[in-house]
Amino acid sequence: MEKQWKRPHRLVLVPCPFQGHINPMLHLGYILHSKGFSITISHTQFNFPNTANHPDFHFLPIVDGFSDRVVSSGNFIDVISSFNNNCRAPLEESLALVMETREYDGEITCIIYDEYMYFAAAVAKHLKLPSIILRTSSAIHDLTYNAIPGLLKDGHISTQDADPILLESVPGLHPLRFKDLPITNFKSINDLLQLIANAHETRTSAAIIWNTMDCLEGKSLAQLQQQSQVPLFAIGPFHKIAPAKSCSILEEDTNCIEWLDKQACNSVIYISLGSIASMDKKELAEMEWGLANSQQHFLWVVRPDPTTTCSEWTDSLPEGFIEAIGERGCIVKWAPQKEVLAHGAVGGFWSHCGWNSTLEGLCEGVPMICQPYFGDQWVHARYLTQVWRTGQEWGDNMERGEIERAVRRLIVDKEGKEMRQRAVHLKEKIDICMSEGGGSYNSLYELVGYILSLKIA
Numbered sequence: 001m002e003k004q005w006k007r008p009h010r011l012v013l014v015p016c017p018f019q020g021h022i023n024p025m026l027h028l029g030y031i032l033h034s035k036g037f038s039i040t041i042s043h044t045q046f047n048f049p050n051t052a053n054h055p056d057f058h059f060l061p062i063v064d065g066f067s068d069r070v071v072s073s074g075n076f077i078d079v080i081s082s083f084n085n086n087c088r089a090p091l092e093e094s095l096a097l098v099m100e101t102r103e104y105d106g107e108i109t110c111i112i113y114d115e116y117m118y119f120a121a122a123v124a125k126h127l128k129l130p131s132i133i134l135r136t137s138s139a140i141h142d143l144t145y146n147a148i149p150g151l152l153k154d155g156h157i158s159t160q161d162a163d164p165i166l167l168e169s170v171p172g173l174h175p176l177r178f179k180d181l182p183i184t185n186f187k188s189i190n191d192l193l194q195l196i197a198n199a200h201e202t203r204t205s206a207a208i209i210w211n212t213m214d215c216l217e218g219k220s221l222a223q224l225q226q227q228s229q230v231p232l233f234a235i236g237p238f239h240k241i242a243p244a245k246s247c248s249i250l251e252e253d254t255n256c257i258e259w260l261d262k263q264a265c266n267s268v269i270y271i272s273l274g275s276i277a278s279m280d281k282k283e284l285a286e287m288e289w290g291l292a293n294s295q296q297h298f299l300w301v302v303r304p305d306p307t308t309t310c311s312e313w314t315d316s317l318p319e320g321f322i323e324a325i326g327e328r329g330c331i332v333k334w335a336p337q338k339e340v341l342a343h344g345a346v347g348g349f350w351s352h353c354g355w356n357s358t359l360e361g362l363c364e365g366v367p368m369i370c371q372p373y374f375g376d377q378w379v380h381a382r383y384l385t386q387v388w389r390t391g392q393e394w395g396d397n398m399e400r401g402e403i404e405r406a407v408r409r410l411i412v413d414k415e416g417k418e419m420r421q422r423a424v425h426l427k428e429k430i431d432i433c434m435s436e437g438g439g440s441y442n443s444l445y446e447l448v449g450y451i452l453s454l455k456i457a
Helices: 019-034 069-074 076-086 088-101 119-126 137-153 191-199 213-226 253-259 281-294 321-328 337-341 353-364 376-386 400-411 415-436 440-455
Strands: 009-013 038-044 058-060 107-112 131-135 207-210 232-233 268-272 296-303 329-332 346-349 368-369 391-393
Touching: 009 019, 009 088, 009 440, 019 038, 019 107, 019 131, 019 353, 019 368, 038 088, 058 088, 069 088, 069 253, 076 088, 076 119, 076 191, 076 329, 088 107, 107 119, 107 440, 119 131, 137 213, 137 376, 137 415, 207 368, 213 232, 213 415, 213 440, 232 337, 232 440, 253 296, 253 329, 253 337, 268 281, 268 337, 268 400, 281 296, 281 321, 281 400, 321 329, 321 376, 337 353, 346 353, 346 400, 346 415, 353 376, 376 391, 400 415, 415 440
Parallel strands: 009 038, 009 107, 038 058, 107 131, 131 207, 207 232, 268 296, 268 346, 296 329, 346 368, 368 391
Antiparallel strands: none
């Protein structure tokens, strides 16, 4: 797919400013840049990326008027509402000025925005520009969100109970149980319904891009296309297709790769529970001694507690722990996860099952221990254990004996080896999907043509 035009076409990308959303948007930027488009990233001041890490892009800051109080509230809906209330006028003014002064080489062809930054659709409409939505989670998660209003109407869930702990199957969403629905961490289901209505409304956007692939979610994508009035383009996995290095906004400790180089094939379990979820001190201690007692090698991401009074980061570890693990363990604040999971020494992944981590594990054929915390993580954990069968479910008991047994089951026992075989087989399918003639390859080719056709129209 060589670029087919002489004058540059510029795309404006508007990411949601959180780690799990910034990564796929930047990767999408690199993918489209490799196809000949010029890329402008219009990003909030909050979590603004290091532009020196992305010299191929132009960056256009959005004045967001964001306060630390809103972030620290932990209320995702309030945070998203603040972005959408505060950012429309600044983005509109900035892009209007760019278009008037022709500041950049190439006319703006399209605005591509994260589904939660839906104010960008109104900006595009006002400026008479086409817009496209990026969905950064899985297709099955979207289907699950779409089903919630009907489940509420039919009385399967209640506005008074936003956190059911039911093991019964959800009608029409097998194998999901009610406990797997992404309705936790909301004050009420009414709040969630409002978020769904705002984020999932297509508005005037012309298409939807998905960071997934038909070999993994073909059935779900087909259902979504039947429900949608605009074309869908499943061109994932972005992180494997993008000709880019890390897009992390957190500093990565690459020294762990040297440690991995010294370990035997499939001998290491990698533990990372994402950039948001955290353990309390008791759970942390149980994890520490469970890993130590397993006698298995491990690479563990432990994010520093910002409230700690320890002078050194490792001071929070229990006395005697470092001596007990010796050379078997490596502990870092943040790891280059894509590189870690692709390393031959890694034989298992203990994950929170965010979509980026889920894809990164699947793409490298690494089986998982699934410990979801909120949102779409529950959906992905259920699919990993019941549909793709490359993961084992973790319960609520953070007890060192259970942790020891889970680690050994994944790395040493027959059950883990069988999961690894299935994971490798699924990796091969994903590789074919990305290669010439595969589903993602073809969808990307179609997307490029579609974007160019929008400009002509």
